[in-house]
Amino acid sequence: MTVTEMAEKLGWEVLVExxxxxxxxxxxxxxxxxxxxxxxAPADSAWVTVMGNANAMAVALLADVACVxxxxxxxxxxxxxxxxxxxQIAVVSSQGLAVxxxxxxxxxxxxx
Amino acid sequence: MSDTIQLNFxxxxxxFTRAGEASSEVKGILKKLGLSPMVVRKVAIAMYEGExxxxxxxxxxxxxxxxxxxxxxxxxxxxxxxxxxxxxxxxEGWSTAPDSVRNLGFGAGMGLxxxxxxxxxxxIDSQVGVGTTVTMRVYLNL
Numbered sequence: 001m002t003v004t005e006m007a008e009k010l011g012w013e014v015l016v017e018x019x020x021x022x023x024x025x026x027x028x029x030x031x032x033x034x035x036x037x038x039x040x041a042p043a044d045s046a047w048v049t050v051m052g053n054a055n056a057m058a059v060a061l062l063a064d065v066a067c068v069x070x071x072x073x074x075x076x077x078x079x080x081x082x083x084x085x086x087x088q089i090a091v092v093s094s095q096g097l098a099v100x101x102x103x104x105x106x107x108x109x110x111x112x
Numbered sequence: 113m114s115d116t117i118q119l120n121f122x123x124x125x126x127x128f129t130r131a132g133e134a135s136s137e138v139k140g141i142l143k144k145l146g147l148s149p150m151v152v153r154k155v156a157i158a159m160y161e162g163e164x165x166x167x168x169x170x171x172x173x174x175x176x177x178x179x180x181x182x183x184x185x186x187x188x189x190x191x192x193x194x195x196x197x198x199x200x201x202x203x204e205g206w207s208t209a210p211d212s213v214r215n216l217g218f219g220a221g222m223g224l225x226x227x228x229x230x231x232x233x234x235x236i237d238s239q240v241g242v243g244t245t246v247t248m249r250v251y252l253n254l
Binding site for chain 2: 034037038039
């Protein structure tokens with residue numbers, strides 16, 4: 001399932017569309033420590049985090065995740081939004097859900 | 113692709129908002145050259161970790177990337193304080209990063225281990241008080 005389809009089915013807000021319409025979600029990864037995400041997040045994963053800063057967008061791009069899911073109501077800061085748009089990184093908000101229910105929802109709706 | 117392509121980048125020190133720009137640019141170039149997604153990802157991750165290390169510890173520096181028909185080579189050189197104990201620095205979890213860097217989500221002692229993990233060859237030449245040069249290669253057909 002694509003990122004755009006996932007967000008639509010869950011009723012989540014798409015903060016940056018990016019390549020969401022063509023990125024297929026293969027798995028889910030949860031972590032806030034960017035050093036760990038860089039080395040361990042699988043490619044094409046939906047990355048659930050509370051990190052909405054520009055560094056997180058750089059990590060999302062370079063680790064080649066399918067999208068960033070901002071959980072716990074975490075905000076995407078202005079600089080990060082610019083970077084996400086510039087590099088076509090899909091960013092969605094799970095509308096205040098905590099990390100675990102966010103990840104569970106993605107896995108269930110994507111049939112993972 | 114028969115000729116080697118060379119790219120040069122300057123990494124600013126202590127500017128974490130710009131850290132990753134060089135790696136992002138290289139990633140885009142490798143994708144346009146049609147290299148496999150696995151190779152592109154390995155180079156992007158290894159180079160980004162190096163870039164962050166240079167920004168945190170090295171006071172910035174220079175990166176030279178060479179792309180041949182067999183490999184992508186990255187040489188990251190800084191004139192920072194050097195690494196007193198490379199073996200220790202290679203251990204996962206060993207970190208000398210300040211709290212300000214940890215608050216950004218970095219500094220968990222994964223930089224050098226991730227660079228080793230995602231490159232096919234890596235060497236470190238470091239002298240205390242002089243600087244550090246890290247050379248990494250990712251092969252196109254492994």
